[in-house]
Amino acid sequence: MRPILLGALLGLTLLAGAGGLGYWWLGFKAAAIAASTFNVPPDTVAIPSDASAITEGERLAWLHGCHGCHGDSLQGKVFVDEPRVIRLIAPNITQAIRSYDDAEVVRLIRHGVKRNGTAAFAMPSAGFYHLSDADVGRIVAHLRATPVRGDTWPPTEIRLFTKVALVRGEVPTDAGTMDHRAARLGADADTSQVALGRYRASAICSECHGVTLRGQDNAPALVQALGYTLPQFTSLMLDGRARDGRDIGLMGTTARRRFRRLTTREVEGIWNYLRSLPLAAPR
Numbered sequence: 001m002r003p004i005l006l007g008a009l010l011g012l013t014l015l016a017g018a019g020g021l022g023y024w025w026l027g028f029k030a031a032a033i034a035a036s037t038f039n040v041p042p043d044t045v046a047i048p049s050d051a052s053a054i055t056e057g058e059r060l061a062w063l064h065g066c067h068g069c070h071g072d073s074l075q076g077k078v079f080v081d082e083p084r085v086i087r088l089i090a091p092n093i094t095q096a097i098r099s100y101d102d103a104e105v106v107r108l109i110r111h112g113v114k115r116n117g118t119a120a121f122a123m124p125s126a127g128f129y130h131l132s133d134a135d136v137g138r139i140v141a142h143l144r145a146t147p148v149r150g151d152t153w154p155p156t157e158i159r160l161f162t163k164v165a166l167v168r169g170e171v172p173t174d175a176g177t178m179d180h181r182a183a184r185l186g187a188d189a190d191t192s193q194v195a196l197g198r199y200r201a202s203a204i205c206s207e208c209h210g211v212t213l214r215g216q217d218n219a220p221a222l223v224q225a226l227g228y229t230l231p232q233f234t235s236l237m238l239d240g241r242a243r244d245g246r247d248i249g250l251m252g253t254t255a256r257r258r259f260r261r262l263t264t265r266e267v268e269g270i271w272n273y274l275r276s277l278p279l280a281a282p283r
């Protein structure tokens with residue numbers, strides 16, 4: 001073989017080797033980052049067991065999207081499946097929580113920290129943080145009362161682009177970014193209708209519209225709500241109808257599946273609360 005060819009071959013082999021090594025390093029590094037733990041203690045609250053608390057817990061779990069992401073009977077589902085990005089599983093809650101004690105479930109909901117201390121990807125816990133002890137207790141009571149059903153899912157598969165993003169520090173989790181000691185809205189002594197609206201909006205609407213409600217990804221700043229009269233807003237919340245009849249996609253389906261469970265007082269409270277916010281200010 002001519003020396004120049006030999007050199008090229010050798011170069012290619014070295015490159016492939018370096019590529020393989022780089023890929024291995026990326027996987028190793030990404031796994032280490034995903035495995036980092038958070039020092040948040042389990043969060044003890046009283047878990048009720050009476051039927052009315054369990055029924056209210058079911059309503060709250062629907063409102064806060066537990067069923068939206070984990071499936072109608074909490075049996076789990078593939079939440080995102082993008083080639084080269086991630087196959088993210090929202091696990092089967094009915095099975096998963098058998099290994100959790102109550103304080104660990106409350107920590108997972110309010111702090112986004114799993115039983116083993118790692119962050120739960122995609123759990124909107126910065127909003128759930130505001131759930132009061134009574135409400136989070138009712139949600140856990142509902143989870144505990146739901147019979148074990150459905151399949152066991154394979155673990156989440158973190159793929160190339162997410163590995164790169166993890167290593168670059170571009171995959172924020174709520175556990176990693178939220179303030180785990182902030183004042184909790186749900187513990188507020190103010191029981192007015194507006195305070196109820198603020199409490200619900202902060203834990204529910206924040207999932208998509210961002211913690212400041214000034215918009216995030218495809219969900220606009222809730223300054224949008226100011227153009228709605230109360231009857232129009234009620235129809236948006238309970239039937240998923242925009243005031244101009246436009247198809248509002250995810251917002252419409254989310255309202256019809258989840259927000260139709262809001263009480264009149266909650267809808268009015270959210271409407272009034274949104275009107276009291278400086279929503280037009282830049283994010």
Ligand code: HEC
Pocket residue numbers: 061064065066067068069070079088089090091093096097108109114115119120121122123124128139143156207
């Ligand atoms: C936006 C979607 C979304 C919402 C809303 C959501 N979850 Fe999750 N949840 C996930 C995903 C995705 C995971 C997996 C996270 C991971 O593996 O890192 C998860 C993880 C969990 C786990 C951990 C299971 C385990 O394997 O350790 C439990 C329990 C859970 N969620 C309960 C809830 C409850 C209760 C609610 C409602 C208060 C809720 N989730 C709302 C997406 C969601």
Ligand code: HEC
Pocket residue numbers: 201204205206207208209218219220222224225242243247248249250251254259270
């Ligand atoms: C699961 C995600 C999700 C949640 C939770 C959510 N929204 Fe939305 N919302 C959206 C998206 C996405 C849009 C943009 C829809 C479009 O224009 O296609 C939107 C649009 C809106 C609009 C503008 C409607 C218009 O006329 O263009 C209002 C008002 C609104 N949401 C209010 C709320 C309120 C109040 C809550 C809490 C009770 C909430 N949303 C919770 C995703 C969500």
